[in-house]
Amino acid sequence: MKITINQAGSHVGETVTLGAWILNKRSSGKIAFLQLRDGTGFLQAVVVKEDIGEDLFKTAKGITQESSLYVTGVIKEDARSDFGYEMEVTNLEIIHEAVDYPITPKAHGPEFLLDNRHLWLRSKRQHAVMKIRNEVIRATYEFFNNEGFTKIDPPILTGSAPEGTSELFHTKYFEEDAFLSQSGQLYMEAAAMAHGKVFSFGPTFRAEKSKTRRHLIEFWMIEPEMAFCEHEDSLEVQENYVSYVVQSVLKNCVLDLKILGRDTEKLAKVAAPFPRISYTEAIDRLKEWGFDDIEWGDDFGAPHETAIANHFDLPVFIINYPTKIKPFYMQPNPDEEGTVKCADLIAPEGYGEIIGGSERINDLKLLEERINEHGLDPESYSYYTDLRKYGSVPHSGFGLGLERTVAWLSGVEHVRETSPFPRLLNRLYP
Incomplete structure (x- = not known):
């Protein structure tokens, strides 16, 4: 047998x-x-x-x-x-019979291992990381299906940018200009107006010249979008989703976590609700902790996010960021002038932001003003403004980065280990 x-x-x-x-x-x-x-x-x-x-x-x-x-x-x-x-x-x-297999049972440098990524995947450690990645994907589909979401697939080639034009990969689409998608969000908003609750799961691209342990050029995003949903409702979905995924990994990847030497005690504590801290409060606390380099209106770097995360045992929401450092589509916060109704979810143990989300602007006039303020071409976003012309409703959504989440759950240091064939600055092989 x-x-x-x-x-x-x-x-x-x-x-x-x-x-x-x-x-x-x-x-x-x-x-x-x-x-x-x-x-x-x-x-x-x-x-x-x-x-x-x-x-x-x-x-x-x-x-x-x-x-x-x-x-x-x-x-x-x-x-x-x-x-x-x-x-x-x-x-x-x-x-x-294999002869002279290059990855022997000894220490190898990361560049050598990445050059041989097609073989490195066979190792016990990399096998465990990919099994955890698979479980995150499986649990994601299970959670959103159980919650009544419909999966919709947005295009990868687009003519507009949700996050601004500075990090776009440009290509030619026959006689037109096109870009590799940074996010499926704008299309998910259209899908939510048809199906109510939707999610996408696919590759996204950022032409960002970064070499940090948290960044990839190509990565996968889970992007839910919900009609008739305000910001607080979205935060509840986010914390329930992350809790579900973490507990699924703990239950179904016991041997994989053990192979990686992952300390699971902290993961076992991850359950909704998660703590929340406003952007303004975070700035005040960082200054108290000796971060004199940051002022209100600055975006957070990795050391700032790590310091905030270390103050909590759970993932933590940083809410209500300044309008000027967030994308054009975010709903203004009426309770704090100059901020928007958004949140970043920061993972514990120095793994940084794993979710970014917000309530979306639903007023046509305000959205058109924001598009102009950001120097975007209104014609390229005409389909997006149509959503506010024909039955606009309050709606919210978020995006979770798969590779960063897998890095956190696996306990690996660099996101390059959480993608089967990572695309990094200066690396297209194998």
């Missing part, structure tokens, strides 16, 4: 066959230990010379890292293993 590693627990005491690759191996006298991987998990296979004979034992001892093979044996329980099972080998068949 052919099975996969993650099915081993259902076949204890049975003789089964696995298709696998050799992650690593060691031998001691007349016993060899093969560390197998097959994409679903990792398993130790024990090869005893007197059980399989001289020739097969010699083959087992000589097999090279990342060679592929079929391994047949009996599944046994193993309390010493994190996985809980191992295989006693009765036969093995090499499919392909």
